[in-house]
Amino acid sequence: MGARRLLAAVVIAFSANSASAQGYPAVKSRVSPVKVSERVWYVQGGPGAASAANEGYNSNAGFVITDEGVVVIDALGSPALGFELVKAIRAITAQPIRRVIVTHYHADHFYGLKPLKDAGAEVWAHRASLDYLTGGEAERRHEQRSVALFPWVDADTRLVRADRWLDGDESFALGGVRFEVQHFGPAHSAEDLVVVVPQEGVIFIGDILFTGRVPFVGQADSKAWLGRIARLIGLKPRLMVTGHGAVSTDPIRDLAFTRDYLEFLRAEMGRAVADFVPFEEAYRRTDWRRYAGLPAFEEANRVNAYGTYLLMERESLGK
Numbered sequence: 001m002g003a004r005r006l007l008a009a010v011v012i013a014f015s016a017n018s019a020s021a022q023g024y025p026a027v028k029s030r031v032s033p034v035k036v037s038e039r040v041w042y043v044q045g046g047p048g049a050a051s052a053a054n055e056g057y058n059s060n061a062g063f064v065i066t067d068e069g070v071v072v073i074d075a076l077g078s079p080a081l082g083f084e085l086v087k088a089i090r091a092i093t094a095q096p097i098r099r100v101i102v103t104h105y106h107a108d109h110f111y112g113l114k115p116l117k118d119a120g121a122e123v124w125a126h127r128a129s130l131d132y133l134t135g136g137e138a139e140r141r142h143e144q145r146s147v148a149l150f151p152w153v154d155a156d157t158r159l160v161r162a163d164r165w166l167d168g169d170e171s172f173a174l175g176g177v178r179f180e181v182q183h184f185g186p187a188h189s190a191e192d193l194v195v196v197v198p199q200e201g202v203i204f205i206g207d208i209l210f211t212g213r214v215p216f217v218g219q220a221d222s223k224a225w226l227g228r229i230a231r232l233i234g235l236k237p238r239l240m241v242t243g244h245g246a247v248s249t250d251p252i253r254d255l256a257f258t259r260d261y262l263e264f265l266r267a268e269m270g271r272a273v274a275d276f277v278p279f280e281e282a283y284r285r286t287d288w289r290r291y292a293g294l295p296a297f298e299e300a301n302r303v304n305a306y307g308t309y310l311l312m313e314r315e316s317l318g319k
Helices: 003-022 079-090 113-118 129-134 137-148 222-235 251-274 279-285 297-316
Strands: 040-043 061-066 069-073 097-101 122-126 164-166 170-174 177-183 193-197 202-210 239-244
Touching (some): 069 079, 079 113, 097 113, 222 251, 239 251, 251 279, 251 297, 279 297
Parallel strands (some): 097 122, 122 164, 202 239
Antiparallel strands (some): 170 177, 177 193, 193 202
């Protein structure tokens, strides 16, 4: 066994022994890294919404191994899963975990931050995330997750804030690898960050792109989101690590699917608003067959449609 592998094995053994001391409940989910390129890896959560059945493991996280340390993108949906992510990284490299970049402050992407911070990582996120953290939504979501995902999330789960709040785009180099952090919000959220690793041909796109399931739109600004998708299609990306679902090896096709879904929501709900059709009737009339068989349809589609209905009302009033 090489020196690095031996050191990694020692770290894993220590981490496993210290897990109970840190109070992280065991998870059955396998947080297994998949290699995307020479330096890029990711772990893929399940296809549906977060639930007790999947232990909250329904989102992705990724990491880039450089010659001077590891950069992690997103942290999964609970401290226990974040701890498993740290162990997964240690199974591959003994390089220190230097930084975590949070694409957006939704529960399934940042609740796992504490074990990564405990491992020495500095957390970066966009300043717009503070609206979520200070506006009451963070508390409401925490309360919901403490019930739905107990014991992996409970009332004592710490919601970790960033060490550095970005106001716009940022670039940096670490260990011979260049990272371009770009603010693409508002789209899925106001704070959406994407992380481009040019020499690897990989973009970490967060929840701007979902693959293999119905996107979660909620109260997002779908008009702005469509603009960001058009911009991304123009970049002709090669590989995208998404916030949910498998790595996109055909980003143009996958972005087009998300674009078409958003346009369909806007067209159907916009027509209902223009004709003064109540939401319940509009939802019942809409032909959802193209999307009804996809994972997360039952959990997300109605919420998406209602959020879009309200958005189209505001747009019709010029707000």
